[in-house]
């Protein structure tokens with residue numbers, strides 16, 4: 601469970617990017633974070649993992665307040681947070697398997713990470729994850745030979761290899777075509793449900809968010825102005841959140857692609 605209490609951020613420039621944001625994300629729930637450019641979505645995500653220092657407030661992962669930690673304590677707690685990025689952030693010249701294993705780097709001793717000798721159980725976990733995200737047959741390919749959707753699947757497997765207790769997902773589909781975007785969103789929602797992971801996904805595409813996410817948070821000028829299910833997000837509320845900015849990027853369509861396979865052994869690993 602993630603609990604955010606009274607979180608505020610004012611940058612040195614005087615920009616008040618977050619104003620007293622409070623919310624709770626229980627395990628298994630994905631929150632879709634929506635709002636116009638400059639609303640504070642990235643700032644919120646970055647304050648949670650302390651890439652940006654909050655000005656005030658608390659961020660509790662379980663019962664540990666991340667805002668009170670520094671140095672080694674923060675490094676240890678950051679292992680509990682998996683990140684998934686718009687541009688995947690893969691190491692291009694490494695294989696798919698090596699990229700997934702890099703999710704374990706925070707756990708292995710320095711000499712092992714230097715020589716890339718990972719424990720057997722890490723390798724087994726990586727295989728199970730590759731199976732779950734549908735990339736078993738691509739394990740030995742270089743990351744730079746993959747399609748965008750495949751790369752994002754590697755990014756997802758790498759984040760899960762970390763055995764995170766929270767996922768922070770920044771614009772996961774912004775570089776993908778509509779159909780691949782739906783496949784990735786479906787995979788993310790399934791994985792969070794299977795592993796009972798709380799997650800926050802920063803997403804520009806409101807129709808896509810509505811299709812896959814059960815709870816949306818609307819940020820406007822650093823404040824939460826909507827917190828509810830997609831059905832409650834009507835045209836008037838969208839106009840309130842976005843003002844004049846366009847929110848519709850991809851029209852929702854039925855997807856004929858089958859859902860990603862749910863491998864029983866990957867489920868067992870997660871439990």
Ligand SMILES: Nc1ncnc2c1ncn2[C@@H]1O[C@H](COP(=O)(O)OP(=O)(O)OP(=O)(O)O)[C@@H](O)[C@H]1O
Nearest residue numbers: 611612613615617636637638639640641642643644
């Ligand atoms: N490093 C920074 N220094 C000063 N001000 C910043 C910094 N980063 C963001 N801001 C300001 O904080 C506010 C929120 O920005 P943020 O990037 O969090 O919004 P966003 O909702 O993620 O926008 P976008 O959708 O365009 O990425 C904006 O007014 C922005 O100009």
